[in-house]
Amino acid sequence: MQIANTLMAEKILTPSAYKNRESRGATPPKSEEQYAWNTKTVVHILELKEYTGCTVNFKTHRNSIWDKKKRQTPEEDQVVFYNTQQAIITEEVFEKVQQIRQQRHRKTKTGKSSMFSGLTFCADCGAKMRYSTTKDFEKRQDYFVCANYRNITDKCSAHYIRAVVLEDMVLRHMQMVISYVTTHEAHFREVMGQQMKLASDEAIRVNKKKLTKAEKRLNELDRIFMRLYEDRVNGTISGERFASMSKSYEDEQTKLKQEVETLTKEVAQQEQKADDVERFIAQAHRYVGLEELTPYALHELVKAIYIDEPNKGDGKRRQSIHISYDFVGFIPIDELMQEEMT
């Protein structure tokens, strides 16, 4: 909706108005309708993978030649041909947009919104931090608070942080990371690569083990089905018993098949991790000299921000945040910098 409003304000023609203008002859739309962007149109454009330069086939299907309804094919069954045309946007930007669209953005009653909405989480209970503002608030008064804290007072403590403080902390951390990554690229590549390899090797090992177990059980189930069926044919078990047993085995089979699918996907993703450090380094290079935090820069580089409970130990309010960066996760920037000093 925000994008649609911006396009309207900037007097950008809607696709149909543009088409009309290009093809002339056709009846021109009423002048006030030319810029009336519809939210659905924007959503459709944002979700169109073809803009990354690929062709997606079999997006819809019919169950039979008599099926009148076009049905959406699940994404994993669609066929994608890459690099069939010039890309308008990169694959990374496209993926990022899908991610952002999945995060629910709460619109506050005042219509104000924050670029941190959907990105900030409570470090202790994991709940989303809720953006809080009122019409009369000045920008410096807006704050984020743990969603659990507001709902049930004793469920979580006051993880409250002012939006301007958060912005300042995040910007400074990002500046540090960008400057470190771009000036000590080789060292960063080595340390992060190592750290991520350890984590992903372990995850791959665990997942492969689960995968073997699930596959073994699936084979076993095939044999059980066979025997069950023979027993039924021989009349060793009743029809009722047969029905209830095969139902429970079928449920188990369906669940296992899903698990195998998820695990296989995860393993494939984890095996690609090596490229992720390179991707992050490339992103960092594009933001050298970042002076002001824009929603675009924030979403391109940061995946999530976790807010600690404030520490009031020495009478001063101190609060830490932890930033999970896109592709690489947490970056031990203090340790990296200290290493450099010694």
Ligand SMILES: [Zn+2]
């Ligand atoms: Zn919490």
